[in-house]
Amino acid sequence: MYQAQDFRGLIGLSGFSEALLTNHFALYEGYVKNVNLLEEKLDALRAADQLATPEYAELKRRFGWEWNGMRLHEYYFANLTKEQKHTEGSDLHQIVVKQFGSAEAWEKDFRATGAMRGIGWVVLVYDFASKRLENTWINEHDGGHLAGCVPLLVMDVFEHAFVLDYGTKRAEYIEAFFKSIDWELVSKRFDGAVAMEK
Numbered sequence: 001m002y003q004a005q006d007f008r009g010l011i012g013l014s015g016f017s018e019a020l021l022t023n024h025f026a027l028y029e030g031y032v033k034n035v036n037l038l039e040e041k042l043d044a045l046r047a048a049d050q051l052a053t054p055e056y057a058e059l060k061r062r063f064g065w066e067w068n069g070m071r072l073h074e075y076y077f078a079n080l081t082k083e084q085k086h087t088e089g090s091d092l093h094q095i096v097v098k099q100f101g102s103a104e105a106w107e108k109d110f111r112a113t114g115a116m117r118g119i120g121w122v123v124l125v126y127d128f129a130s131k132r133l134e135n136t137w138i139n140e141h142d143g144g145h146l147a148g149c150v151p152l153l154v155m156d157v158f159e160h161a162f163v164l165d166y167g168t169k170r171a172e173y174i175e176a177f178f179k180s181i182d183w184e185l186v187s188k189r190f191d192g193a194v195a196m197e198k
Contacts, residue, residue: 001039002070004032007077014082015176020164027160028077031069038063068141072121075154081182090183092152092190099133107178110135110155114174119158124186125149126193150193153186 007025011018038059045056087093093103100106113135114122121138127149138144155177162173 001036002032004029017165028073031066034066035070065142075151076156079182080180085182085184087183087187090187092187114157122155123151124153152189
C-alpha cells in the first residue's frame with residue numbers, strides 16, 4: 001500500500017494560500033487512494049485468472065493515469081520550498097548554460113511551456129541517451145512523458161494549482177512558483193540521474 005506524503009510544511013509558502021495548498025494536498029491524497037484501490041482490484045483479477053477481461057484491461061489503463069497523478073504531485077510539492085535555494089555552480093546549472101546559452105534562456109523556455117493553453121504539467125527532464133535536458137509538456141498525467149527521461153523539476157499547470165489564488169492569471173502563478181523552487185533538491189535529482197548512468 002502506498003502512503004500519501006505529508007507536505008503540510010509548505011503551508012505559509014509565499015504566493016500560495018493555505019486554502020489552495022490544502023485543497024491541492026487533498027487532491028493528491030485522492031490519487032494515492034485510487035492507486036491503492038486499483039492495485040487491490042488488479043490483484044483480485046490476477047488471483048482469479050481474469051487477465052484477458054475488459055475490466056482488467058481498463059483498470060490497467062487507468063492505473064497509469066492515477067499513478068502519474070500521484071508521482072507528479074510528489075515531485076511538484078517536493079521541489080517547492082519556503083527558502084530560496086540557488087545552485088549557480090552546480091553541474092545542473094552548467095549543463096543548462098551549455099545547452100540553452102544561459103539560465104535565463106532556459107527559464108524563458110520553461111515559462112513559455114507553462115503558459116501554453118491547456119491543462120497539464122511542465123517538466124524539466126534529463127535524457128540518459130542524449131545527455132540533454134528538455135522542457136516538456138505532459139498533457140493530463142499520462143500523455144507526453146518522454147521515454148527514458150528522468151524528471152528534475154515539475155510544475156503543475158492544472159487550474160487547481162493556481163485558480164483559487166490567481167484566477168486566470170497563470171503567469172503570476174508561474175512567477176510565484178519560480179520564487180519557491182528548491183534548486184538544491186532539483187540539482188540533487190540531476191546528480192542522482194547522472195550517477196545512475198555510471
